[in-house]
Amino acid sequence: MVKRIVGVLLIIVLAGGVLFNYVQQRKESESTTANEYNVTGDTDAKGGMISSVQETHEIGDTAPDFELNTLRGEKLQLSKLRGKKVILNFWATWCPPCREEMPEMQKFNDDFKEEVEIVAVNLTESENKEANVAEYIDKYQYTYPIPLDKKAKVRSAYTIIAVPTTYFINQEGKITKIHPGPMDYDFMKETVKSM
Structure with missing residues (x-):
């Protein structure tokens, strides 16, 4: 008890x-x-908030500029592509949907490379070995630029959570569409046409 x-x-x-x-x-x-x-310093401010370090980008925003070395050892700077439509794709060799869309991107590149620049940023920091990227690109003979994001700076700037993710950027450098997941030829053609 x-x-x-x-x-x-x-x-x-x-x-x-x-x-x-x-x-x-x-x-x-x-x-x-x-x-x-309140981080503004204004003691009368209402509704202020602390946002995360990573900034998200929306349609209509200027695409964040970057400069990376490509797989071929050339420097690629996004802002130098102004005046041309850009398909900015983020991918990795270990990603099945990425591998699915890359032949479609090559076909689109072959047909529209005078009007549209395809830039396929490899998330190199997520690869087992950097050499895997070169082997993969050589095996399938993809000819569009492959910048190597070795330190994940561009991945962070574009807040890439999953791959593939693609940003469509117009001639003025503005984001017109953000597409998560794989693309096919017709999707790219229609999206670029509407830019």
Whole structure:
């Protein structure tokens, strides 16, 4: 009987402690004012928030500029492609949907390379070996530029979470469409036509 009473008292004490902590946390969160977290410096500002370090990009935004070395050892800078439509694709050799869309991209490149620049950024930091990229491209003879994102800086700038992901960029350098997942020839043709 004594053990039962001690057990019940122990449960009551523990429940009381949990309830006390819950009430204290609620009081603290209610007493916090918006200006305690205001990063603008304006104490009258309302509705301010702290955003994550990574910025997301939307249709109509200027595509973030970057410069990377390509697989062929040339420098590619996105802003130098202004005046031309750009299909900016992010991919990796280990990604089956990426491998599925690459022949379609090559066919599109063969037909429209005078009007549209395909840039296929390899997420090199995610590859087992950098040599895998060269072997894969050579095996299938893809001719569009393959910049190597060795330090994931471009991946981060474009907030790439999954591959493939493609940004369609118009002649002024503005993002016109963001497409997650693989593309086919007709999709690219229609999307570029609407840019």
